[in-house]
Amino acid sequence: MINYIVITASACYGFQDQGVMIAAANQDLWQGGAACGKYFQVTCTGATNQGVPHPCTDTPTVTVMITDFCPPPGCKGNLDLSHEAFSTIADPRAGGIKISYEEYVINYLFFNSFLF
Template identity: 50%
Template sequence: MALEMKSALAMVLALLSFVSMTSAIPGTATFYTQYVPSACYGNEDEGTRIAAASDTLWDNGGACGRMYRVMCTRGTGDYGAAQPCKGGSVTVKIVDRCPSTSCHATLDLSQEAFSDIADPVQGKINIDYTQ
């Protein structure tokens, strides 16, 4: 009986992860190192697992405080590391805006958040993200 329950639980978990992955949105991520001041919180320290939202996500400031789960899917081919992704994901809080005039990604992650999921040598990665 215990073996059957473990098998059923494993199947449910596999299905849940599939549903989670199918609702993920593809995009790109870069990173930055100056965290304050931010467009959302001024000079308040919001930690190191933070991000700036591109104009696509900014929502006239409505993005402030939103949390996104970000996963590296592959490199962009623009920079160094052949296999930049480390696996896993990182959850970041939107604290800033990355305007289209200077933003070259969907999310501009803090260096620490970027390093959690990819080799920083890469500079820019393809991602999947969910709110």
């Protein structure tokens, strides 16, 4: 399950802007802060309640960077997405959705070869 939140300061980067496609990790993913800066591809797979029976959008997958910690007991799911990330993959009125996710590793060596 996943919810969306408004992020101000983050546990990873303080007040440094990291863009809008960001998320907070639950305790299992957080790993004492090791999740900071990691990217995850998150896909909406369905509804968690009857409020919005088909919440997933036509673009059901988004890549987000972990910038914050979502501590228990307030963290209701694996990830809390920013509003922008959540609304890309699901109807914000849903509040929470079922997801699948996996870590997304960026190949910086390949990326940097195009910078020169």
